Amino acid sequence: MTSAKEEILGRVRTALRDVPASETAADSPVEWVYHQSVDAGDNIVDTFEQRVIDYKATVVRSPKAKLPDALATAARDLGVGSAVVPPGLEQSWRDGLAAAGVTIIEDNPDHRLSNQELNDTGGVITAAACGVALTGTIVLDHTADQGRRALSLVPDVHICVVGADQVVSGVPEAVQRVKPAVLAGQPLTWISGGSATSDIELSRVEGVHGPRTLYVIIAE
Numbered sequence: 001m002t003s004a005k006e007e008i009l010g011r012v013r014t015a016l017r018d019v020p021a022s023e024t025a026a027d028s029p030v031e032w033v034y035h036q037s038v039d040a041g042d043n044i045v046d047t048f049e050q051r052v053i054d055y056k057a058t059v060v061r062s063p064k065a066k067l068p069d070a071l072a073t074a075a076r077d078l079g080v081g082s083a084v085v086p087p088g089l090e091q092s093w094r095d096g097l098a099a100a101g102v103t104i105i106e107d108n109p110d111h112r113l114s115n116q117e118l119n120d121t122g123g124v125i126t127a128a129a130c131g132v133a134l135t136g137t138i139v140l141d142h143t144a145d146q147g148r149r150a151l152s153l154v155p156d157v158h159i160c161v162v163g164a165d166q167v168v169s170g171v172p173e174a175v176q177r178v179k180p181a182v183l184a185g186q187p188l189t190w191i192s193g194g195s196a197t198s199d200i201e202l203s204r205v206e207g208v209h210g211p212r213t214l215y216v217i218i219a220e
Helices: 004-015 044-054 064-078 091-099 115-120 171-177 179-183
Strands: 058-062 082-085 103-106 123-126 130-132 137-140 157-163 189-191 196-198 204-206 213-219
Touching (some): 044 213, 064 091, 064 123, 064 213, 082 091, 091 103, 130 171, 171 179
Parallel strands (some): 058 213, 082 103, 082 123, 123 157, 157 213
Antiparallel strands (some): 130 137, 196 204
16 A cells, blocks of 8 residues: 555656656756745834734734833733743833732743733733734734743733734744744744634634734834
């Protein structure tokens, strides 16, 4: 009985049987430079915003200087009374949340919160590695201002700050942007909207694989 692997390789051999053995890749150049930008509209930040909204996430814009106020507003609007933060989150952001009455709970290598503790908090606040305009995707590379993967997967609300200068046009550019993190052995999390899935009848169920609510602040 032919295995799937053998069948696939057999089809490849059949497709290549009329290619001369002397032919090289240089004989059939591909006009494509990986990591280059792609067409994502006249303003990639606008495109990114609209695509994230299409995923039923909330998006607001804020000047960088007013991010503490924007985070405080987000926490109040979402009813977040306590928030997990990674160790590298900016102090001014923490101060803004604290001023809004949010209890700050830091997760760090010396004090890792249990899954139950993460689940019991109102939400998580993180930065991001980059945003992808064409797909409305946020990429986390889990450096100090983003924390370990569990932080962005267990709490029910994720408030994420993405810098306008972090938004790239497409996935190839995003891959190039996070390449140093990959080479350093860090994990990546690619987020396209709040967690949701649907069954065969297309009934949407939210919060199955991660936060039910995604709130994105674009820092300009």
